[in-house]
Amino acid sequence: MKQTYTPKKAILLVRISDDKAEEARGVGRQEVDGRKKAAELGWTxxxxxxxxxxxxxxxxRVLLPDGSTALRTVRPGFRDxxxxLASGLRDGLIADDLxxxxxxxxxxxxxxxxxxxRNVPAIATTGSMKLxxxxxxxxARIMCSIANKSSRDTRRRVARTHLQLAEEGKPGGGGFRGYGYSRSxxxxxxxxAEAIRFMAERILDPVEPWALNRIAADLERRGVPTATGAKWSGRSVRSIVTKPSVAGLRAHKGEVVGEAVWSPILDRxxxxxxxxxxxxxxxxNDVSLKRWLTGALRCGLSGDMLAGWQGNHGPRYWCATPQGGCGRIAIQADRAEREVSxxxxDLLTKPRVLERLTALTTTSVTQDVRRELAEDEAQLKQLAGMWARKxxxxxxxxxxxxIIETRVKESRALVHASAPRALRTLLAGDVRKGWEGLTPAGKRDVVLTLLPNGYxxxxxxxxxxxxxxxxxxxPRAA
Incomplete structure (x- = not known):
């Protein structure tokens, strides 16, 4: 099928896979080379x-015209x-490479x-496409298959690299800069970091917790910039303050896999x-902290704390070598959590245990500490207002x-050690139903109250x- 005419209304197709900086330099170079080749051939x-x-x-996954779904590349420009070409509106295609x-x-x-x-010519400036x-x-079919294999190999290597970086607690790189941290x-x-702490304080305000949109409006009013220059919204506040990275945790595919190498902005x-x-x-339910036995399990060989981890064999608790562990003890996360639950x-349905825990939740010492905690948190709020008003x-x-934050941290630790809020909620109603409704963090608090030394x-x-x-x-002995 030899072409017998010179295109007078050809398409120059330029494409680049990755341009996160949005500088369009790659496609710009392709356009220069494509126009040069067209001029040599006499194409318009x-x-x-x-x-x-x-x-x-x-x-x-896209919806096909017949109503079914299938996996397809999404390239509106290429389809256009x-x-x-099929309609005759254009009479040739030129590109940089196949x-x-x-x-x-x-x-x-x-x-x-x-x-x-349509008997239209399609060529590449590198000579890699002659149809x-x-x-x-x-x-062309052979070269396309080779290119497809190359992309699959790259995807596999990149995925393995990201998993290794996650296991080592290192940043993954690429993408936009995470709010609170430098590009590295x-x-x-x-x-x-101060803005993130402000978000957390307002969300946890014991007197009047702020709505996310209210926090966003306050940040806008004070002229606090976002990482991208876009306006603040309730969604952006939630996204930032719930990211494991701000607590010094490394996540991979939505799972917290361990401690990160960078410093946390918020205490865990x-x-x-x-x-x-x-x-x-x-x-x-809280989907940010899924591995709720982190902090309650210790390695039977080294004595180190096991961490929630996402490995090649699924979620597990592991004596993680990137965190200095021995790497020899691991246990299936889902099965361990079901067993501890x-x-x-079983413990919470025993009358003696219930009697002891009920007494623990109503101790006068704990009530005094809670009152002092509320006063200190209110003072933090007042202090922030004084700073905002200069x-x-x-x-x-x-x-x-x-000074106040030190007192708050100590008070929270004492309240947690005495009886966490999750346990008080649990004892106030149907224990089994209440347990299922607890957040992962709440479940861990209850476990550590019943078994302070964990397992x-x-x-x-x-x-x-x-x-x-x-x-x-x-269960570990005291």
Missing amino acids: IAEVITENDTSAFKRR ALDK DRVARDPRDLEDLIDVVEQ DDDAGVTM GMEVIPEE DVWEQVCAALAERAGT AQVL ELTFAEYREARA TVGPHDRSKGNTFDPGRLK
Whole structure:
């Protein structure tokens, strides 16, 4: 199929997969080279179709015309080019390289169909795409398959690299800068960290918790900038303050996998309270902290704390080597949590245990501490207002805040040690129903109240195969 004419209204297709900086330099270079090649051939470029920051490999589930769904590349620019070539509105296609046009064999076949049916030329400036005869079509199919394999290999290696970085607690890199931290993800930005602490304080305000939209409006009013320059919204506040990274935790695919190498902005217990409070407002369980036995399980060999981890074999608790553990003890997370839940409910249905816990939740000492905690938290709120009104210098505000925050932290620790709010809620109604309704953070608080020293996880007896052995979980003595 040899072409017998020179295109007078050709399409120049330029594409680059990744342009997060939105500088369009890659497609700009392709356009320069494409116009140069068109001039050499005598082609007239009537239209440039740009696919900037668009993958020719990644597929998404889309709705097809017949109502079914399937995985397809999403490339409106490429589809627009095919439509115009098929309709005769355009009479040729030029691109930088075959892999700029197609990395998915289905896309290439659609282009081949149009070229053969309409007898329009399609070439690449590098000479990698010639669809004017059977040999060229066959070679294009081979090269597209190779490019597709290359993309799959890259995806696999990148996924493995991200998992390794997560296991080591290191930043993943790429994407937009996370609010509160520098682009490297390692250095805390003081002004933004202060804004995050403000968000947490307002959400946890014991007297009048603020709505997320109110927090956003206050940040807008005070001229506090976002990381991207966009306006604050309730959604952006929630996104920032519930990210595990602000508590010094590393997440991978939605799971907290361990401690991060960067410094936290919020104490972990404060972050968990924020997540729980927002989950309760939404009427859903806390999905930010899924591995609620973190902090309650210790390695039976090294004595180190086990951490919730997402590995190749699914979620587990592991004596993580990136955190200095021995790496030899791990236990299935879901099965361990079900077993501990069963043991907790068994304890909470025993009359003697209930009597002791009820007395613990009503102790006068605990009530006094709670009252002092509420007073200190109210004072923090008042202090923030004085600083906002410029009645205090920043140095005075920081010094006073540090003193009060120390008292708050001590009070919260004492209240937690005596009887957490989750336990008081649990004892006030149906224990089994109440347990299912607790947030993950609340469940952990109850476990540590009943068993302050948590559990020791022993080695797996390989003679029992891969079955879960509840006997590996043993309550630790005081």
